[in-house]
Amino acid sequence: MGKTYNINDIALMAGVAKSTVSRYLNGGYVSEKTRLQIENIIRTTGFSPNQTAQNLKSKQRKVVGVVIPRIDSYAVSRTLMGLDDALNAVNMQMLVINCSQSIDREIEALDNLSKQKLAGIVWLASAISKRHHKIINQLESANIPILLLGQTHPTLPYIAYPDFDGAFSLGQYCKSLGHKEIAYLGVEEKDLAVGLNRWLGFKKSFDEADISLTRYFCSFSLQDAYELTKKIINAQSNYTLLLCATDNIALGAYKALSEAKIRIPNDISLTGFGGYDFTQMLHPSLTTIELPFYEAGQIAAFKLRYILLSQDKTIGQTTNKQENDPYLQLKKTFTNSAAALYLSSAEKENISHGCQLDSHQLCTTFTLKKRQSVDISDKKK
Template sequence: MITIADIAKLSGVAKSTVSRYLNGGSVGEKTSKKIESVIKETGYTPNKFAQSLKAKKTNIIGTIVPRLDSFATSQTLIGMDDQLREQGYQLVISNSSQDLDREIENIYSLAKQKVAGIILLATEITERHIEAFDNIQVPIILVGQEHTDFHSVIHDDYQAAYELGQYILEKGHRRIAYLGVSERDIAVGVKRKAGFMKAVSEQPGCEVQYFETSFKIEDAIKNVPNIIKSFHPTIIACATDNIALGALKAANMEGLTVPDQLSITGFGGYDITKITFPGITTAKFFYKEAGHVAAMNIVKLVNEEQIEKTTLSKFKIMEQESVDKVIY
């Protein structure tokens, strides 16, 4: 691999001169042409990361994710990376593994690396987050969560849940189990539940029970049999597609046929919901497009341009085979 030292040796100049040239510093015209010629001949590509750390203004955008084994996360990152590359920025990813302490550490760590901005795929925003944002004074974009003091790109969780609830009611379901997550997660735990509750409140004669699990498929597999045995719902509305996948597995383990004996819905629109049998009806979010928007917005903030405080990402109800029509 060609290094700055090699370029300096071939150009007959000091390493510091090559470094100054690469960082846009003052270098004589004759020397500049010589260095430029050597770079072209060798095919040398500057280390953008190291280069940006020395510059006054970096081209690095830091992104903090709660987990790496998530369809939503991976699609959002793809959207971000595509857009940032188009605009001459690079993406650096820090994983918090759903550990709050590690997430806060990542905020400070990225700031020390002189990133131009930070995109946080947030599960919750605490006072510690706010303190960290205030301390580092780096442009911030939240994705997936909303806060009045910071710019964000959010999914329309409330409206998507409301419309999914209406869809379930239109199919005739009146004995409904809703399987959600902790309300520490405002988007998934609070807004989706609230939108769903609004829909069923508008339909007389509904019997709805609300249950809670984690985001993990295996926990849904453990919890769903108890819901089936204690409540006997005609449908389980799940707060994420992973929970819905766990519910589908649990129903099969209990000897129930989906959707003939139990219907299931999810949230997200993960690719795997199209290839399961039956395919899972879900509220599909457009994660890659949300990543595009987050990337465009953080670049605008870095360049001190004005943007809307909150940007809403689109959704659609994706009807597949996991919901049966109930006729009383």
């Protein structure tokens, strides 16, 4: 029977430290020269690492906790797809926890994750309350990086959507079509991105015009939006346009209008926000702001990897050569990726300098989709 080699033997034969071999086996950074040397020795000796021990170690750097507010959401599912694809490409995995829009469940989930060996956490937060701050401190004490996706924060790194700018752009477009009586169907302001920033963007676009803008509140539920729109219809208002904070809310409104035989856009115009796939399949198709949910998930994976590199104290100790610098390699890969194209104009300026992943605050771009649901509203005088 041939000799059974262990990790100490491999390290001795390669002339490197045991920790270097361990880092190589667990997918960490080693220089190209050392990597090839270790690979050759493993191939020659037939060395096979203890898979159970390797898995236990790899969980610390290869599993990403992902906390989501709800699972039945187009935006969430597209974001998870982008995140999963980008993480899978570097042999990392997601541990997804659905909180069903419950703050209690969300805090419990973050608390549980703080006690596990994770590479980091991507948090698709709806709102960040005072109750969350203790858990955030707990995660930071455990050296588990947190990356917010979809919301902004004064201290945490985040990737946000241009909710204010997108709403302002859509509002300006609708104003140009001659609308004077407008209803806005939105959510509570505790959700800063959807509930507050989108409302402020729409409000600013109409502030200096002779336009009546009435605000209504509902949840993200299609059914709630449907019921709210029926109440608006029964009130026999003179609205020429229904602005909706999300495409899902717009779909609920769409159903209520259709049942009431109110034609879109002949009798009333309707807009959404998000760019969900179904918006272009409706007839007439829905005017909306398209957000890059899938690409935002990919950007989150790149950013989290960058944060992990910044925490790895072994980086920079093995080589001073730029071609082997993992920071530069990651920036180059990201700059050449499709995801980088979906950053806002301010971040695009940074791409040529290769420093966009250095930014604590990243923001995506948006696209105004001018579709049939408002096309002929300017004919209604």
